[in-house]
Amino acid sequence: MENQRWLWPCLLTTLVITSLLSVSIGPLQISPSTSFNAMVNWATGHQLAAIAPHEQLVINNVRLPRTLLALAVGATLAQCGAVMQGLFRNPLADPGIIGVSSGAALGAAICIVLFPQGSEYLVAFSAFFAGLITTLIVYRLASSPSGTSVVLLLLSGVAVAALAGAGIGVLTYMANDMALRDLTLWQMGSVAGAQWHYVVLSLIALALISWQFNKSAKALNALLLGEAEARHLGLDVDKLKLKLIILCAIGVGIAVAATGIIGFIGLVVPHLVRMMIGPDHRFLLPLSAMLGAAILVVADIGARSIVAPSELPVGLVTALLGAPFFIILLLKQRNKLV
């Protein structure tokens, strides 16, 4: 409880600082104060100080959309991870691990390869739809009356990811050079080359899921007692589950369509937040969103700094950080697995 009080301002400050750094750091070094002025200029049209036009251009068209996309996707993935862990009553649920991201990527890939004339919105919709189907399949495969078993959940994740991988493989084989490049990028995840319409779409999705998740926070807490117990508390469990699964599919689908598969944010962030403030979803969800956003922005700064002037896909960075964490969690769960 005490942790909560300082965590809010702490995360908020971190968010502001990391965002500012993210806008400033890159091949063209811009000082944070200039970045700040440029952002104010962009947002309000009010010129605080003279800014070189090329700097303003880089910030408007490259850095700002990239940073905003990282913020939105980080917050979305972290919240979807937290909700999935609650929904599956399983601490190892994560859109990447259980195959939902792969499913969404397959949906996006189908669109890119088979309907190259289609708009980005079609790609996003297709990713959402495929993500929804995958979530439902994984949920069905892994569910038992007492929740979801870790073994079943991971195995269904493997199976679904394998299937999606095969699908993407076939599409890769069919794809032309242009689509091929897109596809490869998709599977590693990157916020480079962020486009404004995806930024807007991601922000809308983030607003929608944050609002709805927050409304369901108490119900999610009750769901952790068990489905029968939640029903006895007057919850319409089936409706709640369907709603949350659809929202997760929207969140993950749009995130994947915009950035490709960025793993482990949804797994690691809720765990970190739970360690600090406990599992109450009313606080877990918003704080996860903030931490997830901050971590993805930092990971993205890392992605473009580690091998500068070249760039790593941010999905690789999160995997490098997240996979060891996943192994630690698995070790902790080991006695439950056998």
Added chain:
Amino acid sequence: MMRNLELKSMLKTHKSAPALSELALAGADTNNTPLTQHKSKPDAFSHSAVQASQSVINIRDLSVHIGKKAVLTDINLEIMPGQVTALLGPNGAGKSTLLKSLCQEVALTSGEITLQNKPLAKWDRAELAKSLAVLPQHASLTFPFNVHEVVQMGLYPLTLNQQQGADLVDKQLEQVALSALKYRSYPTLSGGEKQRVQLARVLTQLAQAPSQPILFLDEPTSALDLAQQHRVLELAQSLAREQNYCVIVVLHDLNQACRYADRLVVLEQGEVVSDGAPYEALSAEVIEKVWHYKPTLVIDPKSNLPLIF
């Protein structure tokens, strides 16, 4: 003490074990009015003035088949408020299924269950949750909630502001003697403490019941030590007597059932084989028939009531 016992004719078939109902004739139960052998059922039930004559739950011709197997057959029961009704029977007798059908967790094959004269299925879920709460046999939580957070979940169907909610949670924690553990993490508790936390949660849920609260306890004592077992059942008893709760409890311990319940319903292979006041519903005959076990009965010198071994 023995002189109080009015041991009448022993049943011919059970010479070694007198029928409990006869032993109970002189039983000076501190709470119950003494039972007489030929009292009819409705009379035997009435122990308190608070009790309304109207039943809260009505089960009519209830049958439940799971797959092709008949788990419950033609159950007819009227459950009264202000009473603790114990469901007894060996494993697989249908106690849990009966409780589950009352919670709408299994589909009824035939028959009807009404709650306050309204079919159970027609109740609004949220409305029902205010009146009916279930203490599960096991409750595991995936994530380490604090004790008071678990009890807080019982506030879900209620309309209370934050302060009222917090006060209610504190009150219920006190009732189960767990105030000291308010901020402890639930997974670190012992089985008995967990059970009491769940009980506090369930009682929180019933705090705003518009009429008689209904409480189902599914083997509430299975994880508890001796003293805790009695404490939980005493609480159930006092809720029924003082606050007119309608309590249905699944129990395995026949002595506890006799001591704390006002009415025993004995199930065997999905049918009600005996139904009545303690010591009346549980005769040595019934015990032997249902559990296939020949009980030894001893008179407890303290209470003058028979003990079943």
